Amino acid sequence: MTHDAPILIVGAGQAGATAAAALRSYGHAGRIVMIGNERPLPYERPPLSKAVLSDAAMDERIGIHPVGFHAERSIELWLGTEVTAIDASRSVAQCSDGRSLAFRRCLLATGGKARRLPGLPEGTPRVHVVRTLADAQALREAMAQHAAVTVLGAGFLGLEIASTACALGLAVTVLESADRVLPRAVPPSFSAWLGQRVRDSGIDLRLGVRCASVDAHADGIAIALADGGRLDAALLVVAIGLVPEVALARASGLELHPANGGIRIDAQGRTSAPHIFAAGDCTSQFQPLLGEEIRLESWQSANEQARIAAAAMLGVAAEGAATPWFWTDQFGCNVQMLGMPAAGIAYHLRGQQASGDPAPKFLQIGLDAEGRLRHAIAVNAGGDLRQLRALIDQGVPCDAARLCDASTPLRQGVRDTLAAASTPSLT
Incomplete structure (x- = not known):
């Protein structure tokens, strides 16, 4: 392919939009084409379950870049368009x-789609997911017409939706098959604290509950539980x-991870095909803190992978990926996490973790068997969390x-910890 051919970005979400901007910031003067199957300009997804769900005015305020940004930087947007095939050997895309x-060069930033329940396909009345702006708008309209909502799933998204619905005055029920909230992201002690806060907000949180079947009918959703119980829901949000x-990527012959299903990429975002890179929720990448390859679904990861891939496509040196960081706002708390949870981590508490505190502020600091900081959780203490980054980075x-x-x-x-680590011991 000639040097004058454009760089193609497939996907106009967080990773795609970040990569396009990074290409220009790294000095690329050639043509950039970004193709996305949604019609709105690239937008931030984190507000969908929070501010957008509660305020229609936010629909116009979640753009990743200001209006006019792409035109000013000569980034071509083909929105409402889908790339249907890529011939990797010829470097040609069909739309x-x-x-x-x-x-x-091509960057695949195709993201992901909400997991749905079998038998409840897209468009089922009274059943919602929240992945796109259109999803959030549809749920917002539905919640304005009903007094109650049931949320299936007590992960980050499910709890954010439950928190927003509760603040809007709806009666909320949350069903979770695990025995605690956020089971894969936080230690049991934090799950217990947050679960109690959810209940204290007036939400009916049911843990260890499995659905045997979910059926939509004219008046709502009938949920048969595995223990023989039954729940009728006016609205159901599947999270x-x-x-x-x-x-x-599969049709193009790219290598996928056999377990997590993501597009396998190296540290620079390269896939198994020459000239094709990938970034964001669709990827699988080695995570040094865990010592294994994972899919990391987060705003920060999408940005970091996009930035690094953009540099690699141009042959420009770039800083490595930052320590994973994540945040969520729910039930009156800003929760931030640094590092990664893993087996064998022991958590220690800084501050008071009282479940009934209206404005709690504390840290849970997770150390591995060698005493190295590997994971930290901050509640209303983001400034403190930032101070811990050097400890994780330096191990x-x-x-x-x-x-x-x-x-x-x-x-x-x-400071004392870093100083002690840099002082040679006398033996």
Whole structure:
């Protein structure tokens, strides 16, 4: 393919939009074409379950970049269009509108789609998911017409939707098959605290509940539970995870991870095909903190992978990926997480973790068997969490008692820990 051919970005979400902007910031002056199957300009997804769900005015305020950004930077947007096939050997993409495009490099940023329940396909009345702006708008309209909603799934998305619905005055029921909330993301002690806060908000949280069947009828949704119980719901929101959108990658012959289903990429975002890169929720990548390959669905990961892939496509040096960071707003709390949860981590508490505190502020600091900080959770303490980044990045041994001593400023505890690690021992 000629050097003058464009860089093609398939997907106009967080990763795609970030990559396009990064290409320009790294000095790429050639043609960039970004193709997305949604019609709105690229937008942020985190507000969909929170601000957008409660306020229609937010629909116009969630753009990743300002109006006019793409035109000013000569980034071509083919919106409402789907790439139906990619010939990796010829570097040519085919589109749903009949156009074809020969490209120099291609970034797959196809994201994912909401996992649905068998027998309840898209369009089933009274059954909703929240993945796109259109999804959030449809649920917002439905919640304005009903007094109650049932949420299936107590992960981040499910709890955010439940929190928003509760604040809007709806009666909320949350069903979760696991025995605690956020079972894959936080330790049991944090799950217990958050679960109690959910219940204290007036939500009917049911844990360890499995659905035997879910049937839609004219008046609502009938949910038969595995224990023989039954629940009738006026509205049902299914928040049971994300399926990576990899159909295009599979058809193009790209290597997928056999377990998590993501497009396998290296540290620079390269796939198994020359000239094709990938970033965002559709990818599978080695995570050093875990020592294994995973799909990491987060706003920060999409940005980091897109930035690094954009640099690699141009042959430009770029800083490595930052330590994973995640946040959620729910039930009056800003929760931020740094690092990754893993087996064998012991958590220590800095601050007070009282379930009934209207404005709690605390940290859970997770150390591995060698005393190294691997995961930290902050509730209304984002500033404190940022101070811990150097400890994770450098992998130094930590004194849990020192870091959790509320009588000593955390900044000082971090400085002392770093200083002790850099001082050679005398033996």
